[in-house]
Amino acid sequence: MRKKTPSFADRCYQMLKKVPRGKVTTYRHLAHALGSRAYRAVGQAMKRNPNAPRVPCHRVVRSDGTLGGYAGGVAKKKRLLTREGVRLRGDRLTELKRQLHTFGMR
DNA sequence: TATTTGACCAAGA
DNA sequence: ATCTTGGCCAAAT
Numbered sequence: 132m133r134k135k136t137p138s139f140a141d142r143c144y145q146m147l148k149k150v151p152r153g154k155v156t157t158y159r160h161l162a163h164a165l166g167s168r169a170y171r172a173v174g175q176a177m178k179r180n181p182n183a184p185r186v187p188c189h190r191v192v193r194s195d196g197t198l199g200g201y202a203g204g205v206a207k208k209k210r211l212l213t214r215e216g217v218r219l220r221g222d223r224l225t226e227l228k229r230q231l232h233t234f235g236m237r
Numbered sequence: 238t239a240t241t242t243g244a245c246c247a248a249g250a
Numbered sequence: 251a252t253c254t255t256g257g258c259c260a261a262a263t
Contacts, residue, residue: 139260158245162259172260174244179261181244193245200244208244 139169140176144186146234153216154232155190155224158199164234178202190215196227 137145142165150156162170177188181202189211193199198219201208209219218225 162245167259169245169259171243171245171258175242175259175261176244178244188244191244195246198244202244205244 139165139167139172140180143173143176144180144182147186147188147191149234150187150190150232152187154230155192155212155217155227156232156234157192157194159194160231160233160236161191164236174199190232192224192227196224198222198224 143161146161146164147156156164158170158173162168162173173191177191178200181188189201189208191199198205198208198212205222209222213219217230224230
């Protein structure tokens with residue numbers, strides 16, 4: 132018996148892997164999908180261990196449709212999203228509701 | 238153990 | 251519509 136309980140951060144990464152290309156989720160939705168309200172902690176997790184290409188952390192945005200942060204710089208996040216077909220107007224998504232991945236939750 | 242820190246959020250002014 | 255404020259939770263200090 133040696134398995135440790137996965138940290139909250141690890142569960143975030145796992146869950147985030149389910150967000151397909153061209154879609155996004157929010158810090159809040161991600162936390163909610165994990166049965167938690169720790170949306171701030173989600174942000175912390177993304178910042179500290181971006182597990183680089185493994186986890187699409189650029190697909191996590193704020194609930195109000197603005198981008199939020201990115202370890203490699205927000206400009207980069209913008210570019211990645213645009214490249215996947217997510218359209219922006221400045222630092223804000225134009226069609227958040229439409230491209231939101233809700234993890235099968237309503 | 239206690240305190241501090243955020244890639245946040247909803248509500249108020 | 252924008253800006254500020256208080257609260258929230260896990261993890262790092």
